[in-house]
Amino acid sequence: MxxxxxxxxxxxxxxxxxxxxxxxxxxxxxxxxxxxxxxxxxxxxxxxxxxxxxxxxxxxxxxxxxxxxxxxxxxxxxRREAPYDDRLPEFVVTLDDGLAPEDDVLLADSVGLALLVVLDSLRPDERLAFVLHDLFAVPFAEIGQILGKSTDATKMLASRARRKVRATERPAGVGREQRQVVEAFLAAARHGDFEGLLRVLDPDVKLAVDTPVGLVVTLGATEVAAGAKLSATAAVRGHAVFVNGRPGVLSWHEDGTPFTLLAFTVGGGRITEITAVVDPAKLALMDLPVPV
Missing domain, CATH: 1.10.1740.10 (RNA polymerase sigma factor, region 2, helix turn helix motif)
Incomplete structure (x- = not known):
């Protein structure tokens, strides 16, 4: 302060x-x-x-x-020289109360949080132009002074960023479809259904687990399916949540402290990425919902 x-x-x-x-x-x-x-x-x-x-x-x-x-x-x-960054994005977690599709508009705030993930795909100058102009109404002339570019060049940067953001916006109703894919994965994990896991995992799926000793990354559907026990345990003990607007699961220990946070990225009807946070220190620092 x-x-x-x-x-x-x-x-x-x-x-x-x-x-x-x-x-x-x-x-x-x-x-x-x-x-x-x-x-x-x-x-x-x-x-x-x-x-x-x-x-x-x-x-x-x-x-x-x-x-x-x-x-x-x-x-x-x-500094991003390694194929995988050694830090996970900051998560904003809200409970998924199972709203019906017609209530989808009520999820706008949660889904909007996913914009942070989308913005990570933009170049720094594109991100600045888009954030300052489209989100905070700063004139292009002032943004251009920050970037050392002309007003027209700054407008082009914002336009390019806007197209990228729109290309990744969530179509109506996809939230429920994504949740169904995740539920199918969790059910298969609970029952040890290896073939069922492979049906909902993208062949190139990436699993990133944030552990007390660092980030552990697993690639490929076969390898991720083989290690799906963590997801099954979390599903039994947890509650459906939104993680930056995407489907996830948050589970707690019996004493109410967080146990595991899972976040799923779904594309084309399959899971393309799973992020798991199991590091107690990281979980303790997050602003997480209380047990339900």
């Missing part, structure tokens, strides 16, 4: 903008912790500025947060 004083007019403006700045940084970086760091850095930069020379303080802060986030994204990409 910053050491702002409530009697300082500059600090008051900063505090009034804090939630918005944090939201911008979170959409850019996909991590609440990183977003907090960016906002704190923006405050430190503001404290070194002569505020009297800033004509639009809110706009200045948005620009600074955008630049810091862009630098962080570029640095993050330059």
């Amino acid at each position: 910053s050491d702002t004083s409530p009697t300082d007019p500059v600090a008051e403006v900063f505090e009034s903008q804090r939630d918005r700045l944090r939201a911008v940084a979170h959409r850019m970086l996909g991590s609440y912790a990183d977003a907090e760091d960016v906002v704190q850095e923006a405050w430190l930069r503001l404290s070194r500025q002569d505020a009297g020379t800033i004509h639009n303080l809110a706009g200045w802060l948005t620009t600074v947060v955008g630049r810091i986030s862009l630098d962080a994204l570029r640095a993050r990409q330059s």
Whole structure:
């Protein structure tokens, strides 16, 4: 937290903008912790500025947060030399209460969280242009100044990003279909139905398990099906959830502490990716629903 004083007019403006700045940084970086760091850095930069020379303080802060986030994204990409990143995306988990398809609109907030996953597929400059303009209504001219590009070039970046986002948007009703595929997988796992597992797993499915000793990755339907016992155990002890808008399962120990979080990606009627978090330390840090 910053050491702002409530009697300082500059600090008051900063505090009034804090939630918005944090939201911008979170959409850019996909991590609440990183977003907090960016906002704190923006405050430190503001404290070194002569505020009297800033004509639009809110706009200045948005620009600074955008630049810091862009630098962080570029640095993050330059470090991705291994075939698999050693960090998992930040998860937002909400209970799936089995809403009927006609109630699908009520899932909008949960599904919108999946946008963070989609944004990860964009280049840093595309992500900045899309996030600032489409989500926070920052003019293209101001975004162009951050990127060092013309207004027209910035518009093209946002348009390209918009097409990528729309290409991955969820068609109506697919949420229920995805859940049915996951339920078929869990049922097959519970009954040891190896052939049933292979029917719902993509041949190139990827399983990533976040353990206390690091990320363990398994590739291929045969290998993933052979290790499906974890999914079966979680299904018996858990509850259906949405993980960044996608189907998942959260299970708890008898004392109410989280046991396992599973997240599934479904495409073409088959599971293409499974993420499992079993590291107690990671689970303890997450904002997870309470046992039901």
